[in-house]
Amino acid sequence: MPNTKIEITDLTKVFFKRSERVEALKDISLEIEDGEFVCILGPSGCGKTTLLRILADLETPSTGSFQIHPSSPDRPLQSMVFQERGVIPWMTVEENVAFGLKMRNVPRKISKERTQYYLEKVGLEKFAKLYPKELSGGMKQRVSIARAFANDPEILLMDEPFAALDEQNKFILQEELLNIWQETKKTVLFITHSIDEAMLLSDRILLMSAQPGQIVKEKNIKLPRPRTMEDVRSNEELAHEFVDIWQHLQTEVQGSRAK
Amino acid sequence: MEDQQINHSAIQVEKEEYKKQQRRDKLKQFLTISSPILVLILWEFLSRTGLIDHRFFPPPTLILSTLYQMGLSGELFNHIEVSLIRIICGFLLGVIPAICIGLLMGMYAPIRHFLSPLVMAFMPIPTLAMLPIILIIFGIGEFSKMVTIAISVFFPVVINTAAGVTNIDRIYVDVAKNYGANAKKFFFKIALPGSLPVMLEGIQMGQAIALLTIVAAEMIGANSGIGYVIWMNYKAFLLPQMYVGLVLISFFGYLFSLIIRGLQSKLIPWK
Numbered sequence: 001m002p003n004t005k006i007e008i009t010d011l012t013k014v015f016f017k018r019s020e021r022v023e024a025l026k027d028i029s030l031e032i033e034d035g036e037f038v039c040i041l042g043p044s045g046c047g048k049t050t051l052l053r054i055l056a057d058l059e060t061p062s063t064g065s066f067q068i069h070p071s072s073p074d075r076p077l078q079s080m081v082f083q084e085r086g087v088i089p090w091m092t093v094e095e096n097v098a099f100g101l102k103m104r105n106v107p108r109k110i111s112k113e114r115t116q117y118y119l120e121k122v123g124l125e126k127f128a129k130l131y132p133k134e135l136s137g138g139m140k141q142r143v144s145i146a147r148a149f150a151n152d153p154e155i156l157l158m159d160e161p162f163a164a165l166d167e168q169n170k171f172i173l174q175e176e177l178l179n180i181w182q183e184t185k186k187t188v189l190f191i192t193h194s195i196d197e198a199m200l201l202s203d204r205i206l207l208m209s210a211q212p213g214q215i216v217k218e219k220n221i222k223l224p225r226p227r228t229m230e231d232v233r234s235n236e237e238l239a240h241e242f243v244d245i246w247q248h249l250q251t252e253v254q255g256s257r258a259k
Numbered sequence: 260m261e262d263q264q265i266n267h268s269a270i271q272v273e274k275e276e277y278k279k280q281q282r283r284d285k286l287k288q289f290l291t292i293s294s295p296i297l298v299l300i301l302w303e304f305l306s307r308t309g310l311i312d313h314r315f316f317p318p319p320t321l322i323l324s325t326l327y328q329m330g331l332s333g334e335l336f337n338h339i340e341v342s343l344i345r346i347i348c349g350f351l352l353g354v355i356p357a358i359c360i361g362l363l364m365g366m367y368a369p370i371r372h373f374l375s376p377l378v379m380a381f382m383p384i385p386t387l388a389m390l391p392i393i394l395i396i397f398g399i400g401e402f403s404k405m406v407t408i409a410i411s412v413f414f415p416v417v418i419n420t421a422a423g424v425t426n427i428d429r430i431y432v433d434v435a436k437n438y439g440a441n442a443k444k445f446f447f448k449i450a451l452p453g454s455l456p457v458m459l460e461g462i463q464m465g466q467a468i469a470l471l472t473i474v475a476a477e478m479i480g481a482n483s484g485i486g487y488v489i490w491m492n493y494k495a496f497l498l499p500q501m502y503v504g505l506v507l508i509s510f511f512g513y514l515f516s517l518i519i520r521g522l523q524s525k526l527i528p529w530k
Contacts, residue, residue, distance in 0.1 A: 056433075056437050057436070057437065058433050058436060058437060076438075076439060078437075079437065079438065080433075080434075080437045082430060082433070082434055082437075083430075085428070085430060086430045086431070086433070086434050088431055088434065088449075089529050089530075090452040090453065090455075090527070090529045091448075091529075099434070099438055099448075100438040100439070102444075102448075103435075103438045103439045103440045103441075103444055104438075104439055131528065131529040132529070133529060133530075147438075151438065
């Protein structure tokens with residue numbers, strides 16, 4: 001049996017806004033295996049970002065707990081791939097990619113090597129000395145991905161990293177991400193509202209409902225890797241799944257509107 | 260063959276457009292230079308022909324030659340030196356604590372809430388109105404002039420620095436936290452560089468205020484400096500000499516803002 005990497009038990013998060021009470025997450029329990037690529041799919045406002053932010057230590061759960069099982073003591077537990085505007089404008093591309101390593105006081109030589117390696121991986125070695133203002137949206141997102149991978153964490157958290165990109169760039173980056181991921185075999189928790197994206201990337205899709213945010217359905221995507229968008233589109237079974245997920249989201253969105 | 264023809268004419272069109280653009284840029288440059296020259300010529304003409312009273316508005320050429328003579332005697336440089344020392348020392352005396360306190364206020368909400376009423380209460384008081392108290396506390400020496408400048412520079416810089424830190428996009432704070440930045444690294448990698456653009460705006464403002472303050476302070480309680488030159492020559496009715504003082508202030512004001520603008524592009528190459 002494969003090792004469990006992330007263990008979430010009865011996680012609940014409630015937000016208070018004046019007298020209003022919003023149950024963002026309710027009794028979330030799940031296990032994610034080592035090396036698994038899991039997508040959380042749900043309508044906007046379903047608390048999926050909150051779940052990710054709790055795992056990223058940027059928010060605390062109201063009740064319940066989670067655990068990330070470490071494999072080595074000198075590895076950070078998690079790193080987040082932020083959206084492209086999370087690239088820090090006053091640091092060069094290189095400094096951005098090395099950010100996590102620098103924060104952890106990784107020796108200069110190793111830090112430099114690893115930064116160089118991931119810069120090449122995402123095709124930005126020529127732009128190492130530039131500031132983000134000179135990059136396109138897709139290139140900035142590559143910086144954000146390289147920064148997370150270079151930090152070599154136990155798990156990677158991704159919060160709709162491609163949401164702001166145009167369709168063409170999105171496809172390219174999704175495939176690049178899969179290439180790097182296949183090489184490192186990291187555990188990934190990826191948030192999206194795009195069904196195509198979820199089916200292309202993940203081993204398992206978790207469907208969430210809105211308010212209270214709960215995991216209502218689970219789907220395993222058994223398409224062999226490496227995958228391409230063409231594979232996903234031409235697969236009969238996945239076409240079926242697409243409709244199923246689509247209907248689920250539809251009722252969720254309408255349900256939350258009716259409230 | 261025909262293709263080339265089309266290409267050729269397209270280039271021609273763009274070339275014309277480019278030339279037009281260059282001509283427009285030249286015109287703008289010319290307009291920028293022409294306004295001060297025009298005013299000077301008009302002034303010279305009106306003053307020389309007696310259309311305006313040349314005792315109150317001496318012609319610019321006379322002011323220039325007065326500047327030259329005052330420079331020859333060497334006394335002028337003394338006054339300039341005294342004023343510059345006061346401005347630079349006072350400026351640093353105000354800017355350095357303002358940056359430190361501003362950063363602390365920006366980074367730590369309790370400090371911000373504790374200090375901001377004090378800042379708000381003192382800010383609207385013109386520093387010159389506090390001059391009597393400053394003279395009582397610090398005496399009539401050089402130090403009291405530096406303190407006057409320091410106080411006037413302090414407020415715009417402290418407010419802008421604090422605002423610069425609090426306005427840093429939340430996502431960069433999240434990035435730093437997620438990647439495990441400790442307090443010291445957060446300060447040097449996020450808070451300081453992130454607040455720099457707004458902080459420098461404050462310093463630019465402070466620089467202008469420092470110049471205003473020193474001239475006024477030297478008019479009131481000093482026996483040297485550019486402000487003193489203006490005031491004494493006015494009292495002695497030596498108006499060309501007074502105008503020399505005004506020209507000097509204009510010159511140094513421009514020079515300082517150039518220096519700070521240069522500093523801006525050096526310190527924030529990422530903007």
